[in-house]
Amino acid sequence: MQNFPTSFLALAMSAQVFAGDPPAMGRVLFQNLCAQCHGPKGEGSLLVRSPSIAGLPEWYLQAQIDNFQAGRRGFHPQDPEGQMMRAISKVLNPEQSKQVLEYVSQLPRQVQGATIRADLTVGREIYAGRCMECHRFNGEGELAFGAAPLVGLQDWYLASQLKKYKNGMRGVLKEDVNGQKMAFSSSFIEDEATLKSVAAYLLTLSESIR
Ligand code: HEC
Ligand code: HEC
Numbered sequence: 001m002q003n004f005p006t007s008f009l010a011l012a013m014s015a016q017v018f019a020g021d022p023p024a025m026g027r028v029l030f031q032n033l034c035a036q037c038h039g040p041k042g043e044g045s046l047l048v049r050s051p052s053i054a055g056l057p058e059w060y061l062q063a064q065i066d067n068f069q070a071g072r073r074g075f076h077p078q079d080p081e082g083q084m085m086r087a088i089s090k091v092l093n094p095e096q097s098k099q100v101l102e103y104v105s106q107l108p109r110q111v112q113g114a115t116i117r118a119d120l121t122v123g124r125e126i127y128a129g130r131c132m133e134c135h136r137f138n139g140e141g142e143l144a145f146g147a148a149p150l151v152g153l154q155d156w157y158l159a160s161q162l163k164k165y166k167n168g169m170r171g172v173l174k175e176d177v178n179g180q181k182m183a184f185s186s187s188f189i190e191d192e193a194t195l196k197s198v199a200a201y202l203l204t205l206s207e208s209i210r
Contacts, residue, residue: 026103029096033088034104043110044154049081051157055109060141060148061101063178065089072176076169081160109152111206116155116196123194123201130188131198134181139205146178151206159199162186 031040039045042054053061067073074086092100127135134147141149150158164170165186171179189195 023099023103023106025096026099026101029092029100030103033091034100037084037088039110041110042104042107044112044157046115046154046156048084049157049160050085052110052112052152052154053104054107055152056105056149057141057143058101058105059143060146061104062097063146065092065097065101067176067179070175072173072179073170075173076164079164079169082164082169109209111152111210112154114155114200114203116159116200116203118193118196118200120197120201120204123197123199126188126194126198127201130185134185138208139202145181148182150202151209153202153206155199155203158202159195162189162195162199 030042034042037045037048037050038053039050042052044050044052064073068082068086068089069092071086074082074084074089076082134142134145135150136142136147139150141147161170165179165183166189168183171181171183171186173179189198
């Protein structure tokens with residue numbers, strides 16, 4: 001019994017250190033629950049088709065975890081990547097989600113090399129005419145519109161998401177207001193060649209953060 005108060009105190013203190021240092025808890029959660037798919041630096045993986053999430057802003061990360069948890073993303077039977085991420089999102093409670101996302105947002109961004117070869121001209125024109133107003137001239141996104149940052153993401157991932165918006169796998173549910181805005185915008189990308197050109201062009205915006 002003599003020892004009880006001191007060990008209790010030590011435990012309480014270490015819990016407090018943890019509670020007062022969310023990145024520490026966030027790191028543990030990230031390494032255990034996310035790194036196997038998103039990579040140890042959050043750099044993403046073509047093999048599992050996971051995006052490079054390192055350094056994305058917390059508001060966007062949280063919005064997407066909310067979308068996965070609520071089934072606004074990852075609901076389509078022909079969207080295995082979304083379904084996988086939706087399943088994982090469900091193990092996070094709100095506190096854990098806040099901690100892990102704060103950690104992810106503080107990781108340095110990771111830019112991957114090009115996997116899509118395409119003429120950038122069409123992509124540049126489409127971006128200036130149809131995308132820039134929401135995603136901004138440098139592709140950094142815009143909190144006020146909920147518009148995702150596009151820099152840092154892989155070209156094949158950007159292409160896959162544009163396809164999902166076009167094919168009714170993302171941004172279709174009634175309550176998904178931001179997703180619907182984006183699904184509408186994706187309709188200006190008319191064919192596969194245009195889509196490749198847009199995705200290839202978007203990767204060039206990442207030069208600014210390399
Ligand atoms: C089993 C593999 C797997 C695990 C584990 C996993 N993810 Fe994912 N995650 C994915 C895939 C695949 C996607 C792409 C989904 C798509 O194509 O719509 C994704 C997408 C995301 C996105 C959306 C990014 C964007 O740009 O819209 C976020 C945010 C995310 N994951 C965070 C996490 C966090 C945080 C963890 C740990 C708690 C985690 N993921 C664990 C596979 C995984
Ligand atoms: C009206 C504003 C608006 C316009 C215009 C717009 N977007 Fe978006 N975009 C958004 C919003 C909002 C989101 C986040 C939607 C969500 O939560 O699913 C988004 C998401 C995205 C994503 C997903 C990023 C990720 O990490 O998964 C890509 C890729 C994208 N936009 C590309 C484009 C391209 C290319 C264009 C031009 C053809 C475009 N957007 C035009 C508002 C817009």
